[in-house]
Each structure stands twice: as C-alpha cells, then as structure tokens.
Amino acid sequence: MAEIVLETQGLTMRFGGVVAANNVDFTLHARELRCLIGPNGAGKSTFFKCVTGLQTPTEGQVFMRGEETTQWMSHEIASLGVGIKTQNPNVLDSLSVFENIWLAARRFHTPIEANHKSQEIIERLALSSIARADLGQLAHGERQRVELGLVAVGDPWLVLLDEPAAGMSAEDVERMTEIIHELNKSAAIVIVEHDMQFIRSIAENVTVFHQGSVLMEDHVDLVMADQTVRNVYLGKKA
C-alpha cells in the first residue's frame, strides 16, 4: 500500500453556529488523484482551506506524511513541498510570468537554479510566448496556467488545487488536464471541482461532500450513478 500523504481525522470547522466542515475523515495516498465534489456550500472549499493552512480548523487533526500540520500556517505547509492553488487565480499581477515563476522557484532553489527551473516550467506549460508579459494583462486561462506553473516549479509531492478549470475555454481545460496528469506522475493531487466533464477526464476516485460531511467516496462512475449523489446535485433531499 502506498504511503499516506494526507490525512484528516474528525476535521471540523465552525463559523459561529454554522458547521461548514463536520467531522471529516479523509485519506490520500502517494500519487493518488482525488476530486472533491459537491454542491455549493457543501464544505469542499472550507475543507481545502483547513488543509492548506488558510484557516485553522475548530476541531480535528490534519497530517501530512505522518506529521501533524493542524495549526500550521500556509507558508509552513507549502515549505514541506506542498503545491497550493486557490479558487481565484492568486498571482502577482504587476510582475511578469517569468518573475512570478522565478519567485516560486527561488523558495526551493538558488537564484541560478531558479532561473533554469523557471525557464523549464515556462517551456513545459507552453508559456514562452507570454513569459515577459505582466500577469495583469493575461486572459483568465493563461493566469490559471501560470498559477499551475507556480505550483509545479517547487517539485511538490502533494498538490492541492481549488477549481483549476473554472472559467477556462475547452482548449485551456484540455491543456490543464495534460498538466495535471503530468504532475500526478510524481505527486498526489486533490482537486476541488464542479465541472463533471473535467472530473471524469482526470479522476478515478472522487469524494462527495454534502452539508459539511463526506457523503460518499468511490470510483467516479459509481458515484455518478448513485441516486443519493444525484439527488444532492439536483437539490433533492439526500
């Protein structure tokens, strides 16, 4: 059995009286690719934020490669070798594509190595033609791709992506799928996503969230055929 790279035990997040994530137990193995799905307000993004250190869970524990990271801040989690992409493109708008990726590379490499590494990632992600353009001038899909570059340049062993395909054209989604598959050769990946077509194209296993808890966890085809999941997505009582 492959090593467990991410595990949560009883993860709970409350905002006043609202329980956004409720006693979530989750396990991810090395080089596994798992999609988190569920309707709006199901708790996927809250779970994502708790795991990435953007929020501290009210209860429960988070482990990465066996080390407890529950109270860690996001920079400490990222320093472990965890690549994180948030829901909205979170980039440095007034800097160029190269500068953005260089800064991400510099965290794990010397300046000269960071130059080489950045160039390599820019070529791999087909960003050469826009390498010197400021991020603020790029289209949404290009910005998403650059942010994936920021994630990939650190050679992560765990990648956490929140809606990487949101607002992208079909062509961009196809390119994104290829990149994710390539990343998955060396890293376990968790993807929070709504787009079922995209999910079918990348994932085998999915975890369904509903009302802050895990409703189901299985192969994508079985999950999609499940009547309870269908009802949840259609807004019927589960």
Next chain:
Amino acid sequence: MQGSMSKDVMTTLVVSAALIWALPLMVSTYTLTILIIYGMLGLSLGLIWGFGGIICFGQAAYFGLGAYTYAIAAINFGESTIPMLLAVIVPAIFAALLGLMMFYGRLTDVYLGVITLVVMLILFKFINSTAGPQYVIGNARLGGYNGIPGFQTLNVPGDPSAYIWGDAYFYVCAVMLALVFILVSALLRSSFGRIAVGIRENEIRMSLMGYDIRARKTILFSIGAAIAGLAGALFANWSEIVTPSLFSLRQSAEIIIWCIVGGFSNRVGPIFGAAGLAYIKILLGQQSMVDNTLIMGIILVVFVLFLPKGLVPAVAELWNISFGRRKRGASRSGRRVRNRGKANG
C-alpha cells in the same frame, strides 16, 4: 544581474557627482544639506511602503529616535563615530521589536498605519514630558520640549577636535545618500528585494509559495528604520539641536506627502519628492503673502488627483512615450527579453 548592478552603481556615482558639483552653484550648501537629509528620510519610507507594501504613518519616530540617540550618545562619548552607529542601530532594533509584534500579530494595512502612528505620538508625548532633571541618560539631559542642544557634532573618526562642518558636511551627507541609494538598489535587486516586492503584490500567494512574510516584513521595516535613523543623526548634526518636534505628526505627514508627490514605488521618487517639496517650503517660508501649509496642501491634492503615481513615474512614462520605448507586455510577440522587471524600481 551583476552587470546591471555595476551599471546602476556607475549611474548613481556619475549622477551624484554631477549634482554635488552643480547644485552648490545654485543653492547654498547649508540648504542642500537638509534637502539631502530629507531625501534620505523619504527614501526610507519609499523602501518600506513602496517596495514592501508596509503602511507606516509614523516614519518620523525612527528619524527622531536616530537624532536623539545621536545627541545622547554624542554627549556621553564626546565624539561622533559610535553615536552615528548607534543612531542607525537603535531605531533598527526598535522597529524590529515593533515589527515582530505587528507582523507576527498578523496586523495588516490600516492597522499597521494606526499602530505606527500611535507609537510615534507616544514617543512625542514621552520626550515632551522629560523636562525635569531626573530624565538623564548618562551625562545627557533629555530636556523635554526644549530638546537637547550643545552636543558634539560630526568629527573625523578618531579625532574629536576635527569637526566636519559647512561645505565638508554637505559632501559627507551627499556621499552618504549616494551610498544608501546604492545599498537600497542592491537590496532590491537581491532575492530578498524581489521577494519583498512579491509580498507587496500578493501576500497570500507569497505565503502559498512557502515564504514567511512576517519575518521578511520585519527585516524590511527594520532596514527602513535604520535609514531613517541615519537621516535623523545627520539632521541632528546639521541643526545642532534635537527637539520633540522631530516625532511630530506634522513631520510624519510631510514624509508621506514627499513620497506621494515623488512617487512611491521607485527609488528616486521619494528623494526628489522630499528635496523638491522641502525646498519649496523653504522658499515659501521666506515670504508672508501665502501660507505655505496651504500651498503644500494644494500640491498634494493636485498630485493625488492628477498624478496618483507621483512625479517621477509620470516623467518616466512620458519619456517612454516620447522616445518610443515600448511598454512591456504591450505586444506578445517580439517582446524585449529582460531578466528582471520593475521589481527593482
């Protein structure tokens, strides 16, 4: 990158030498000295606010601390070398401690501004209330609202009787500003500087890249305070008296106005803004027809409304348009390749 730095150093040296030679032909060295000191003070805020995104409404606190540290140490040591060093170190340590509390306490934006402002006002109040004979540090009486006069001014290191004053003091200040400018340029070209600019742009993204933004902000804040402290020590030598007004709200507001008018996110903007506005203020102070505060206010409003990026970036933009230099990113093909961007100002 090393080549660019050498070019930067050479340009700074040539421009500085030309200005040091030309300006005394038009303006007295006494006036130029204070303009240089204010330029250095403006640069200190430009560095932390313009490049680090740290909103500081109380930069005068470090200027005042530098001046007071120098004055107190100069009275106690009877010479100027160690006091000059202390005037840089003490504000830097003070800012580091304050920065640790603010940045590790996860304070952001406007709260930082308020805290720095309040700290400055506390120092102002405190120094103002030290008029009694019990407020003594070594041989130096703090003097309350009367300040500290009569301390040893700058001397040749190792020879307390060899004072540096008049034209010589102007040259010392000019060289110091050039050195600080070169050091700031080197800092901004380094990985640390580029990361600081990244933090200014998007703290969350830099954090998700694995950078501890709290530590870096504290260091940058401390460097800005050290530069302001040096400016304070030079000011103390120029004025030969330090008073609580150095910590005043007016002083802090002026520093912010200098930076807004000159332009925050570049290295020369705050220097020109400070020197230019301070010179206008001196000229206006020589007449009584118009209130100079009113003129300063009008200048600030005009800049905020019509040149929000400041004078130097506006001139640079105009230059680029006039001489046909393509703006980076205007076209995606045939773009000129550069290994570093505007991160370096």
